[in-house]
Amino acid sequence: MGWFLQNAWLIPLLPLIGFVVITLTPIQRNRNASAWLATLLMVGATIIALGTTVEVAGGVKIAADGAVAAHTEEGHAIEPAADKGAGHGFEWRDPNIVRTIRWAPAGGDVSFTMGYIIDPAVAAMLVMVTITATCIHLFSVGYMAHDPRQARFFSFISLFTAAMLAMVMASNLLLFFMAWEIMGLCSYLLIGFWYDKNYADPNQITPRQAAIKAFITTRIGDVLFMIGLAWLWTEAGTLELGTGPGQVFNPALLERLAATTTGIGISAATGIALLIFSGTIGKSAQFPLHVWLPDAMEGPTPVSALIHAATMVSAGVFLTARTFPIFQVGDALPVVATIGAFTALFAALIAVGQFDIKRILAYSTLSQLGFMVAALGIGGWVAAMFHLLTHAFFKALLFLGSGSVIHGMEATVGHDSNTAQDIRNMGGLRRFMPVTFLAYMAGFLALVGFPGFAGFWSKDEILADAFRANTLVWGVLSLASLLTAFYMTRQIMVVFFGTFRGHHPRQQPYAFVSHDDHRHEAHDPHESPWTMTAPLVILALFAVFAGVVNLPFDGFHHLADFFGQEAGKLNLLVMGISGAIAIGGIVLGWLVYRNAFVSSAEEADPLERMMPGVFTVLNRKFYVDELYAATVGAAAAVLTRIWTWLDEQVIDRVVIETGRFTRFLGQVNFILDDALLNDGADLMATGTQVAGDRTRRTTTGKVQDYVALAFAGAVVLGVLYLYLVR
Incomplete structure (x- = not known):
């Protein structure tokens, strides 16, 4: 008992070993060996993460001297002001284990430490990240099989995953920020992985341009985040996570931060919280720093899944959740709720007018991240974390499913991403790719919040918290939910139903410039190999059943009990409205798109015919770029x-x-x-x-x-x- 907690440091170390071995040894010359080494190391990390979570759930607690003790349910509540719209409240729970070493002196008796901390929130994140990352690694074995730089790809995603895991486990905000920046570097390398890819269309962004755009945009938030950490260090003299003396959530320190007024009229707690939240805006692509995420689709599809599900964007939400006690004592939560709710609706509107299968999912990710951020803004900490976990599974499923669709389409239309990813060139794919279709449907129903699927339970909890705390936020999120059901039904109808249009694809205004521009017009799309479909099946099971970990019924609040937080209350009215919204959006989408693109891929979108001006604005993303x-x-x-x-x-x-x-x-x-x-x-x-x-x-x-x-x-x-x- 306690072995997994004591050896949890192996979880980020295993993928880091994969990065080092693939990068520095001759194994990089063997593409299959590199791919399977990275995948098997991720399987090992997943096993340790699962064991760690089992021990946390079992109440195992490791003292500083290594003694195993029974877990005590002690928590430290940070009481926010009554008018800040707090949800059920939040209590920082004492961790199950903390292991640190002295790393660097910082003057006097103060020094920075390096180490890891495991508590229920960290354990849940470790399980989510390792399972989704393992599925993405396995999918990549098939998806990247013919890429000449396959070993380089697995080297990068191994480092990416190791950085995310290290960030989740970090015992202090300095190590958190270091791992955060390594992820930023890896995202730059992975988005621009096909750096030699060019387009004849001068207005179309290339992978290397998308990588630069992502790196520069997220740096804006990162710089502000770093300033917030410097301010917190100046005030507290520490960046250690915890409520004890010399730690950033110490009640006396938080009270002093809330009472300290700055020259611009806000408290130090509010200023620090807003600067930290700037990091979330950048990493989680919230308005106005959202513009990098859709263009990140220029990277390989497994990268899209990794960025949009297990890592990167989830890191921003986790940052706010991890530093939530600072937000509770300040006045930053209304700002958080406003930005989150606006992004949820804004991105959902844009998704309605997109034709690229991956970009539709990208804007869907922006919208769902807005739900999580808004939930944190109204104090729904458990609801935000619940949706973060379920969304990771079904959004990874959808992105990998889109990769399977693209892989099948390339057999017919070639490797022109403009053609292979355009939903107008698809249609009827359920007949050619039945496994992909069924798995994709599970992700679709989970995303739109269809009753019984994982997304229904987690999104409904956010809406229930919003209905109780802020009716305006609830209304905006409900409208975003309706749009989600509508644009995802649009995608499903156009991609998987109707007649296949890939043999006569839509003519592009510019010729595609690539060394691999070939077409196979005699071939129909085909199902993907088992290395790509097996992860889809695994993630589909999570999309269906992951919601049972936190049902809104008495005795079934397992996730809230695991976190040691107060559970949300059942609201039958909100639940009924949520289910009606999902079903209504699906019906509306079916009515509009049931006969779309029947005869030709060149047809205009039905919504474009009905509202050409509005559709153009949505298609051009409100002209923000x-x-x-x-x-x-x-x-x-x-x-x-x-x-x-x-x-x-x-x-x-x-x-x-x-x-x-x-x-x-x-x-x-x-x-x-x-x-x-x-x-x-x-x-x-x-x-x-x-x-x-x-x-x-x-x-x-x-x-x-x-x-x-x-x-x-x-x-x-x-x-x-x-x-x-x-």
Whole structure:
């Protein structure tokens, strides 16, 4: 008992070993060996994560001296003000194990530590991340089988997963931030994995451009997050997680942060919380930093699943959930709820007008993340974490399912992503890909919140909390739920029903530029290999049954009890409305799209025919990218030109003239050194030598010579005396 908790450090270490081995050893030359090594190491991490969670659920608690003790249900409640719309409240529970080592001194007796902490929230996240990441690894074995850089791909996703796991387990916010930044680097590398891919359409973003866009956009939130950590360190002198002395959630410290007023009229707790939440806005792609996530679809589809499900975007929500006590004592929660609710509706509207199968799911992810953020904003901590966990499974399923669809479509239309991912070129795929279809339907029903599926229970709990705490937020989220059911039904109807249109795909305005631009028009789409369908089946089971861990009935609040938090209450009215919204959205989508694209992929979208202006706005994503290009992008271009002028006309000239002046001084110095120091010294030496030689010649040893010299000297002295002295 306690072995898994004591060895939980192996969970991030195993995928990290995969990264090191694949990157630095000859195994990288064998693509299959690299793929299976990374996958098997993830299986090992999953087993340890499951064992760790079982021990946490069993009440195992490891003391600092290694003694195994019974878990105590002690918690530390942070009481928010009554007018902040808190949900059921939140209590920081004492962890089951904390293991740290002294890492770096920080002045005086203070030092940064490095270590891990396991509590119920961490255990739940570990299970979710490892299971979904393992399924994504296995799917990638088949999906990336023919890619010449397959080993490089598995190296990157192994490091990505290791960073996410390390972030979840981090015992302090500094280590949390370090792992957070490693994920940012990995996302850059993975989104731009096909960096040599180009398009003839100059307006279409390429993978390398998408990678840069994601990296720069998320850095905005990360910088603000880092400033928040620096401010918290200044106030607290620590970044250690916990409620004890010298830890950031210490009640006395939180009370002081809430009472400290800044120069702009907000408390220190509010300022720190807003800066930390900026990290969430960037990583979880909330408005206005949402623009990077849809373009991240330029990476391989398993990357999309990894970013949108197990890692990256989930990290942002987890950050706010992990630092929730700071939010409770400040006034940042209304801002969190507003941004989350707005993003949920805004992204759902955009998804209605998209045609790329992956981008529809990307905007769906933005919307669902908005649900989680809004739940945290109204105090529904358990509801947010519940939806975070269930969403990871069914959204990973949907993205991997879209990858299976794309893989099947490429047999007919070739590897042009514009064609293979356009839902207008699909249709009737349920006949060609039955396993993918059934699994995708499970993910679809879970996402739209169809009664009985995982997404219904987790989304309903968010809506129930919102109905009780903030009616406006509930209304916005309910409308977003209706749109979710509508646009996902649109996707299902166009992709899997009707007639197959891939043999005569929609003509693209630009030719695709690629070294692998081939088409197989004689072939129908085909089902994917078992390495791709097996993960779909596993994730489909979670999409169906994962919701049972936290049913809203007495005695079935297993997840809330596991977290040690107060469970949500059953609200039959909200549950009925939620079910009606899901079914209504499905029916509406069926009515609009049941006869869509019947004869040709060139047909206009039914919604476009009904509301062409509105549909264009949605298809162009409310022109946010164009707005940013016209404002931030234009300002950056102007600043770039100014900087270029300063660099060329000022800095370069200063450097050049400084170089010339330095060269002149060097020439002067050379002249002085050569003419005076070197030649002068040589001349003195030569003169001394000549004088000595001449003097030596006067020493002849002859008396008559000495007498002659003495006489000459006497004559000279006499002359000097007569003419000078007298």
